[in-house]
Amino acid sequence: MYENAYEIVVLAMRYVFVALILYILLRLVLHSITEFRAVQQIKEQVRGVSSGYLEVLAPQELRGETFVLRRENSIGRSKRCDIFIRHESLALLHAFIYEKKQGLFLTDYENRANVYLNGELVKKGEELLYTADELQLGDVKLKLHLNGEQAEEADGQ
Amino acid sequence: MANKKSARARWKRVSAAGLLTLIILFELTAFALLAFRESTPDVNAFILGGILVVLLLFQYLTLTSIFRHLDRYILIIANLLVAIGLIVQYRIDPEIAFRQVTWFAVGMVAMYVCILLMRRPNFFRKLTLVIMIACAGVMMALFVLGSEKYGATNWIIIGDNSLQPSELVKAGTVFILAHWLANAKRLRGIWPLLLYVVAVVGMLVLQRDLGAAVLIALTALIVFYVATGNKGLTVLGLGAGCAGAVAGYFMFDHVRVRVAIWKNPWATYTGSGYQIAQGLMAIASGGVFGMGLTRGSPKLIPAYHTDYIFAVICEEFGIIFGVAVIALYLALIVRGALVALNAPDRYTMLIAFGCTVLITLQSFIIIAGVIKLIPLTGITMPFVSYGGSSLLSSMILLGILEGVAIAGGETLEKSLREIEV
Numbered sequence: 213m214y215e216n217a218y219e220i221v222v223l224a225m226r227y228v229f230v231a232l233i234l235y236i237l238l239r240l241v242l243h244s245i246t247e248f249r250a251v252q253q254i255k256e257q258v259r260g261v262s263s264g265y266l267e268v269l270a271p272q273e274l275r276g277e278t279f280v281l282r283r284e285n286s287i288g289r290s291k292r293c294d295i296f297i298r299h300e301s302l303a304l305l306h307a308f309i310y311e312k313k314q315g316l317f318l319t320d321y322e323n324r325a326n327v328y329l330n331g332e333l334v335k336k337g338e339e340l341l342y343t344a345d346e347l348q349l350g351d352v353k354l355k356l357h358l359n360g361e362q363a364e365e366a367d368g369q
Numbered sequence: 370m371a372n373k374k375s376a377r378a379r380w381k382r383v384s385a386a387g388l389l390t391l392i393i394l395f396e397l398t399a400f401a402l403l404a405f406r407e408s409t410p411d412v413n414a415f416i417l418g419g420i421l422v423v424l425l426l427f428q429y430l431t432l433t434s435i436f437r438h439l440d441r442y443i444l445i446i447a448n449l450l451v452a453i454g455l456i457v458q459y460r461i462d463p464e465i466a467f468r469q470v471t472w473f474a475v476g477m478v479a480m481y482v483c484i485l486l487m488r489r490p491n492f493f494r495k496l497t498l499v500i501m502i503a504c505a506g507v508m509m510a511l512f513v514l515g516s517e518k519y520g521a522t523n524w525i526i527i528g529d530n531s532l533q534p535s536e537l538v539k540a541g542t543v544f545i546l547a548h549w550l551a552n553a554k555r556l557r558g559i560w561p562l563l564l565y566v567v568a569v570v571g572m573l574v575l576q577r578d579l580g581a582a583v584l585i586a587l588t589a590l591i592v593f594y595v596a597t598g599n600k601g602l603t604v605l606g607l608g609a610g611c612a613g614a615v616a617g618y619f620m621f622d623h624v625r626v627r628v629a630i631w632k633n634p635w636a637t638y639t640g641s642g643y644q645i646a647q648g649l650m651a652i653a654s655g656g657v658f659g660m661g662l663t664r665g666s667p668k669l670i671p672a673y674h675t676d677y678i679f680a681v682i683c684e685e686f687g688i689i690f691g692v693a694v695i696a697l698y699l700a701l702i703v704r705g706a707l708v709a710l711n712a713p714d715r716y717t718m719l720i721a722f723g724c725t726v727l728i729t730l731q732s733f734i735i736i737a738g739v740i741k742l743i744p745l746t747g748i749t750m751p752f753v754s755y756g757g758s759s760l761l762s763s764m765i766l767l768g769i770l771e772g773v774a775i776a777g778g779e780t781l782e783k784s785l786r787e788i789e790v
Contacts, residue, residue, distance in 0.1 A: 214408045222661035225402055229686055230658060232395045233693045236449065239388055240700055244442050247383045248707060251781070254380055255711075258784040342552055 263316055264343070264358035266295065266309075271351060274299065284310040287349060288321075301326075301350030307334075309341070316341040316358070326350055380782065385441035389429050392445065393422050396452040402662050403460055413463055420470055421455060428477055432771075436484070438778020439771055443704045446697050447767050450752035451760075453694065457681050458755050461667055461674050465755050472757040476764030483765050487772020490717050497548040501565055504541040507534045508572045515576065523578040535573065535581045536762035542569070542585055543723035543769070550596035551716040562589075570613075577623060580748030584731055586610055591730075592723050596715075631744035644671045648680035648739050652688070659687030674755040676747050679739045694753075698732045701725065708770060711777035721773040724766040 268277045274297065279285075285294040288305040307327050308319050317338040320327040327334040328348035329341075343358035400418030404411045425448055432439050451473055459466035486492060493500070511534065516526050524531045542565075549562035566589045573582035590610065594603040617624045626641055634642035634649070647670045654660065667673045667681040674681075683691040705725025712718035728751045735754075738745035749759035751766075 218405060219661075219664070222402065222664055225398065226658045226661050226687060228398065229395070229662070230689050230693075232391065233690055236388060236391050236395070237693050237696055237700070239391070240442060240445065240697075243383055243385065243388070244700065244704065247442070250380065250383070251707075251711065254781055254785060258781060 263311060264356060266347070266354045266356055268297070268352065269346070269355050270353040271299065274352065281309060281316070284308070286321075297349075297352055299350060299352050302352060303350075306349050307347075314340065316356075318347065380785065382437060382439075382441070382778075384433075385445050386429070388442075388445045389425065389448070392449050392452055393425060395449075396421055396456065399456045399662060400459070403456070406663050411463075413467075414459060417455070417459055417463070417466055417470060421452060421473075424470075424474060424477065425452075432484075436771075436775045438775045438782070440704060440708055440774035443701060443708070443767065443770060443774070446701050446704070447752050447763075450694070450697060453682065454678065454750075454753035454755070456662075457667075457678055457685070457753075458674055460663055460685070461681070465674060468757075469755050469760065472760045473764075475757075476761050479761055480764045480768035480771070483768025484772045484775065487717075487769055487776065490720070490772075490776070493544050493720075494548055494716060497545060500541045501545050501561075504538045504545070505565065505568060507538060508569055508576075511535075511572075511576060523573075523576050523581070533756070533758040535576075535578055536758040537765075538569065539581070539585065539588075539727055540762050540765050540769070542566075542588070543720055543727060543766070546589055546592045546723050547716055547719035550593060550719055551714075556597070556599070556602075574617060574621075577621075578747075579617075579624065579627075580734060580746035583746060584727070584734060584748065586613075587730055588723060588726050591726050592719060595722055596719055627744045627746070631741065634741070644677070645739075645741060645745055647671070648677050649741060651680045651684040652691075652740065655684035655687050657688055659683070659685050659690060661685065672747075675749055676735060676745075676754065677739060678750055678754050679736050682753075695732075695736060698729050702729045705729070705770060708774040708777060711781065712773050713776050713780040717773045717776060721770055724770045728763060728766055 263283075264281050266279045266281065268274045268279075279295040279297075282294060285308065286305060287293055287295045287297070287302075287307045287309065289299065289302040290296060290304040293305060303321070305321050307321055310317055310319075318327070318329060318334060318341050319338040320334050326349070329339050330346050331348075341356055341358075343356060345356045347354040347356065397418055400414045400421075404414035428448070429441075429444065432444065433441065455466055455469060455473075458469055511523055511525070514525055516524050516531075523535050524533055526532075545562065545565060549559045552558075566585065570582045570586045573579070573585065587610075590603060590606045593599075593606065618628060619625075630637060630642045630645055634645040636642060638646050651665065651667065651670055655665065659665075662685050665681065665684040667684060670677045670680055679691065679694070682694060702725060705721060705728075709718045709722040709725065712721050731748060731751050734743070734746060735748045735750050737743045738748075749756050751763040752760065754760075
């Protein structure tokens with residue numbers, strides 16, 4: 213008698229378990245979407261906040277100066293540039309640094325063949341930047357600091 | 370400024386307390402059902418159910434009150450999987466369920482520790498070399514100290530307890546991968562990583578722990594692709610992996626046996642194919658809605674409480690339930706990927722992604738093995754299978770993932786505060 217009753221309960225409970233897990237799954241997915249939207253909204257608001265800054269290493273007279281980066285930055289000797297550096301070795305408009313989804317990119321303006329990234333010449337196209345990268349435009353050396361990123365200590369450590 | 374509310378007020382995290390209540394409901398009904406299996410009620414089932422409820426509530430309440438930006442859904446998924454595992458284990462053998470719940474408590478402590486340690490990710494970064502040497506050392510020590518169990522010499526037996534150190538090597542590998550791939554533009558510099566992965570995978574193959582070997586090799590490849598986006602080298606790595614698999618097929622007898630069983634388990638039903646055949650029959654006899662909790666006969670399947678627990682779940686809860694379990698792992702991938710996307714920097718992003726890949730890949734390798742989609746390799750199902758080392762390493766990975774989620778949320782909130790005027 214007891215066994216029969218128990219078996220009926222067990223068989224009925226199968227449906228309860230299936231319904232329960234499907235409901236949990238559904239709620240999980242719906243909640244997760246809500247949460248995702250909220251985070252996207254926050255990220256949208258935060259966009260455009262500076263991703264980092266450039267610090268001048270050389271020449272000596274400009275050393276220590278910093279330039280805060282925006283989403284798109286033109287760099288050159290002209291006052292119209294977002295980041296303008298008074299140094300005769302620079303062209304009026306020398307290079308661009310801009311944000312894309314993948315990160316921060318550097319590109320040469322008109323391939324003047326004097327933009328170097330970590331000692332290597334930047335040719336055609338764009339280069340992804342990492343924190344602590346060293347840029348050289350003309351005779352001006354700059355170091356990149358990205359917010360939130362921490363430089364690797366002593367290479368290969 | 371139209372919006373004068375503070376960042377904290379503007380960004381409210383969605384609560385998952387409702388979901389937790391549902392999980393507790395599910396778990397309590399299942400344990401109640403198990404308690405009345407015999408005509409005299411089984412008090413132990415209520416005790417275990419009670420312990421689990423206390424643990425889940427304690428964990429959820431403490432974590433969400435301390436860390437506002439905790440990823441609640443990853444935690445909920447993991448808890449649900451642990452609850453399902455405990456129910457099935459209690460149904461098979463109450464004693465192992467009590468041992469497992471103890472491991473769950475230990476794992477929770479490990480998770481808390483990992484969350485706290487991930488507050489300073491650079492701590493791990495400095496220790497990369499130490500982790501690497503420790504992992505390689507443990508793998509080598511297994512050749513001397515390891516004892517054979519279930520066909521693989523990857524166990525260290527101390528008294529009555531047996532440990533599977535390769536489980537912890539998996540967690541260490543995530544940090545090693547992330548460290549070398551975080552600044553991935555200098556590909557020439559990653560040879561120590563390559564050496565490490567090849568050495569560990571090679572040693573795992575020699576110890577006949579094929580599941581872990583496949584898992585670590587694939588995880589390394591996926592994380593490499595995500596970090597560099599280098600299609601050529603990824604395909605090359607995949608090719609090398611395939612070549613290795615083919616070479617393994619011709620070199621090792623046990624690989625050939627596995628493949629033969631996979632092709633036709635019924636041919637060797639009385640011998641090596643017994644496990645897969647029994648598993649398939651269990652899943653089939655369960656049908657769409659299952660035979661009902663306590664109505665199946667899981668003990669007919671070898672390794673019913675560890676590797677083959679998915680077959681037992683399908684037998685007693687039905688295929689729909691089994692598919693839902695797979696869907697839970699899928700949800701875990703999505704949530705893990707989101708955590709990685711919101712991570713504050715590349716290093717922690719790769720750590721979060723590595724943890725996610727490791728957990729989900731492991732579950733798919735074993736589930737696919739059980740349902741005869743790929744040749745079976747002995748590996749545990751994360752969070753669900755019985756096994757101290759396995760649960761511990763899964764909880765550690767969960768803790769690391771949560772740590773990154775919290776850091777990501779805090780960074781976003783900080784930027785949000787910056788734009789407030």
